[in-house]
Amino acid sequence: MEQLIESKLIKADKAFSVWRKVPFEERQKLIAKAAEILKNNSEKFGTIITTEMNKPISESIAEVEKCALMMNYYAAAENILKPEKVESEFAYSEVHYTPKGVILGVMPWNFPFWQVLRFATPAILAGNTIVLKHASICFGSGNAIEEVLLEAGFPEGVFQNLEVGHKAVKEILEHDAVRGVSLTGSGKAGGEVASIAGLNIKKSLLELGGSDAFIIFDDANLEEAAKAGVKSRLQNCGQTCTAAKRFIIDEKIENEFLPIFIEEYKKYEIGDPLDKETKLAGMARPDLADELEAQFNRALENGAEIIIPLERISENEFKPGLIRVQEGNPILKEELFGPLGMVMIAKNDEEALQMANDIPFGLSNSVWTKNKDRQLFFIENLESGTVNINRMTSSDPRFPFGGSKASGYGTELSLLALKEFVTAKTIVGN
Numbered sequence: 001m002e003q004l005i006e007s008k009l010i011k012a013d014k015a016f017s018v019w020r021k022v023p024f025e026e027r028q029k030l031i032a033k034a035a036e037i038l039k040n041n042s043e044k045f046g047t048i049i050t051t052e053m054n055k056p057i058s059e060s061i062a063e064v065e066k067c068a069l070m071m072n073y074y075a076a077a078e079n080i081l082k083p084e085k086v087e088s089e090f091a092y093s094e095v096h097y098t099p100k101g102v103i104l105g106v107m108p109w110n111f112p113f114w115q116v117l118r119f120a121t122p123a124i125l126a127g128n129t130i131v132l133k134h135a136s137i138c139f140g141s142g143n144a145i146e147e148v149l150l151e152a153g154f155p156e157g158v159f160q161n162l163e164v165g166h167k168a169v170k171e172i173l174e175h176d177a178v179r180g181v182s183l184t185g186s187g188k189a190g191g192e193v194a195s196i197a198g199l200n201i202k203k204s205l206l207e208l209g210g211s212d213a214f215i216i217f218d219d220a221n222l223e224e225a226a227k228a229g230v231k232s233r234l235q236n237c238g239q240t241c242t243a244a245k246r247f248i249i250d251e252k253i254e255n256e257f258l259p260i261f262i263e264e265y266k267k268y269e270i271g272d273p274l275d276k277e278t279k280l281a282g283m284a285r286p287d288l289a290d291e292l293e294a295q296f297n298r299a300l301e302n303g304a305e306i307i308i309p310l311e312r313i314s315e316n317e318f319k320p321g322l323i324r325v326q327e328g329n330p331i332l333k334e335e336l337f338g339p340l341g342m343v344m345i346a347k348n349d350e351e352a353l354q355m356a357n358d359i360p361f362g363l364s365n366s367v368w369t370k371n372k373d374r375q376l377f378f379i380e381n382l383e384s385g386t387v388n389i390n391r392m393t394s395s396d397p398r399f400p401f402g403g404s405k406a407s408g409y410g411t412e413l414s415l416l417a418l419k420e421f422v423t424a425k426t427i428v429g430n
Contacts, residue, residue, distance in 0.1 A: 001171050005172065006175075009102065009178065012130070012131050020098075020099050020127040020128075024079045027125050028076070028125065030149075031071050031075045031121060031152075032075035034071060034154070035067075035068040036068070037148050042061045045064045045113060045148075046063070046064050047274075051140070052109070052141060053110070054281045055237070056271070056280070056281050057276055063114050067114055070413070071121050074121050074397070077125075077415060078415065081127075081418055083095065083097075088428070090428050090429055091429065093427070097422040097423070097424060100128060100179040100422060102178045102179055103181065103182060104180070106182070106183040106184070106185065106189070107135065108184050108185050109134075109138045110241075116141070122412075122413075122420070124158060128421050129158050130160070131162055132146075132159070132162060133162050133169055142163075169196075180204065181203070182207075182410075182420075183204070183207070184206075187406050203421060204410075205411075206408035208363075208406060210241045210407050211363075213356035214232065214245075215248045215346075215368065215369075216250060217368060219369055220253075223260060225368045227264055229261060230268065232244035234279070237284075237339055238337065238341075239283065239284060241363060241407075242386075244341070246355070247261070249344070249346065251347055262322070265308060266308070268280040280320070282316040282317040283338055289315065289316045289317075291337075292336065292337065292339075296310045298331060302331065304325045306321070308322040310339070318339050320339035322340070322341045323340070325342045332358070349377060361406050361407045362383045362385065362405035363385055363404075363407040364387075365382045365387055365393075366389075367388070367390075369390070370390075384404060384407075385400075385401065385402045386401065395412075395413060401413040
């Protein structure tokens with residue numbers, strides 16, 4: 001291991017020995033200060049995001065502001081990590097929650113501030129320290145986050161950005177100082193990291209891919225559903241794990257809904273990512289565009305029909321595409337990470353449910369219906385970490401976020417996230 005990385009891991013471990021003893025309320029004050037810095041400089045940090053990965057600047061600024069909102073939630077959160085009394089015959093009868101230590105974050109490029117701080121904030125508040133391995137195109141974002149936390153008054157070593165490639169993850173995770181890992185990324189990356197963590201008996205949390213269903217029925221507000229569906233599919237150029245990717249339409253409204261949906265879809269045109277009026281920009285890298293184009297072609301080879309062609313206009317830019325896909329097309333087992341959506345037609349509620357669940361993923365689905373019985377049917381039977389009723393998927397600091405099946409395990413956000421990287425220590429006796 002490089003001496004610089006070794007020294008940073010040792011520094012994180014030493015910082016942990018002090019940070020774990022800082023009162024919960026004092027940690028909250030520093031988190032609130034960091035949130036204030038982010039909010040007051042959202043355009044500056046948003047420009048870093050856009051420059052690194054092409055997100056429209058309005059979305060980048062909104063990402064930074066959302067980070068501030070989330071951090072303020074934790075800054076005011078109830079301390080659920082206080083020792084808990086348990087009724088028993090013993091004089092000592094408590095559960096204490098102790099932080100694990102140095103936690104490695106392996107984070108992606110698509111939300112370079114949000115993904116990092118969503119994981120790091122509750123972990124730090126719980127008393128852990130963080131080392132970050134960010135995506136290689138987002139080292140600037142990682143460094144900026146570290147600078148914000150230092151400016152807010154966090155002790156050195158509580159959060160450190162490591163400018164390393166993915167090959168360094170194994171050695172870092174195997175280091176004695178590191179006690180756990182949180183990864184947001186692909187299923188392949190998640191499996192590899194979870195395997196390393198498991199072999200070394202270290203806690204892992206995985207937030208992986210999704211292929212979320214957006215299900216529209218005949219009693220829905222079709223105009224509202226169309227606007228929300230297109231926004232969900234095309235924001236961040238479709239490079240979002242929780243984006244609507246499969247539009248499952250009740251056959252009774254196919255001829256009514258599709259024209260509205262297509263008209264809305266065509267409103268998203270490529271523009272300058274630094275222009276605040278731009279809603280759609282290029283993908284983060286040319287190789288990602290290559291992969292999406294290959295997936296589009298494979299889908300067509302397996303019987304998909306073009307509704308709106310996916311047109312490549314530069315090395316990383318597309319006019320957004322939309323295809324009609326039948327059950328059994330192999331593309332349904334993959335995640336489309338870019339401006340390409342899929343349409344499926346369902347004969348009834350049971351078929352719509354079967355279509356929604358018949359994939360490896362289970363991250364977040366959206367159901368559009370006014371019927372309470374139908375809503376309850378999908379709430380109880382959809383195999384996903386989140387079910388949205390008459391709204392597009394979006395994460396909220398107040399609610400747990402996580403997936404099922406190949407979409408990962410563990411909880412981010414909400415008070416539950418405070419217990420992801422702690423040990424429940426039983427104190428019992430006389």
